[in-house]
Amino acid sequence: MSNSHAVPILRTADLAVALRAVDGLLGIADLRDLEIDYTAVISSPDALKxxxxxVPYATWFACDDDGSSKPGDDPSAYLPIHWRALAEEPETVPRFLEVLNGTPATVRWDFMGWPAAPEAGLGTGGARGAFVTLCVNVHDLELNEPADDYMVYVHVKQFEAERAPWLAAQIGLRVIGEGVQAPY
Structure with missing residues (x-):
């Protein structure tokens, strides 16, 4: 499986605006098998708690070379840590966003596919490369560029990169930066 091509389409200081963009994209997506993936870089014991x-069963690893994520290890002893939870239910998103409290994180909606984009010469897109990511307190998917606002990325197959501007246009937005290979 290859990684998706993630293209930024919105940067905003308003979480509600970012979530409306996400909802707009999800409104045109094939949402069969919808699940949510979370990533975060956790630095505080309160955020970790x-x-x-x-999500009690999330995985983690330390940000430095001395870290561990073996069963039984205490992640609070290794802060800051990279934290990841996969295949969560969509209903968990509001609570996840609420408890972040400044923690850099991403929410990725993973679903069956994108609709046909006839204006771009593309048929229906399959599950590989069909994601939407909301970056919270960070601008990049790798969680390296802290920020006080939000970014929305649309993911497509790299060889169908022209689908990204088409998708953005469907919800009244446009591409605002270069596409990148998503980390997973």
Missing amino acids: ALTEL
Whole structure:
């Protein structure tokens, strides 16, 4: 499986605006098999506690070379940590966003595919490369560029890169930066 081509389409200080863009994209997507993936870089014990209560079975690894994520290890002893939860239910998103409290994180909606984009010469897109990501308190998918606002990325197959501007236009937006290979 190859990684998707992620293209930024919105940067905003308003979470509600970012979520409306996400909802608009999800409104045209084939949402069969919809699930949510989370990533975060957790630096505070409070954020770790809140996220662990929300998703107790998430995986983690330390940001430095001395870290561990073996069963039984205490992640609070290794802060900051990279934290990841996969295949969550969509209903968990509001609570996840609520408990972040400044923690850099991403929410990725993973679904069956994109609609046909006849104006771009593309048929229906399959599950590979069909995602939407909301970056919270960070601008990049790798969680390296802290920010006080939000970014929305649309993911497509790299060989169908022309689908990204078409998707953005469907919800009244446009591409605002270069596409990147998504980390997973």
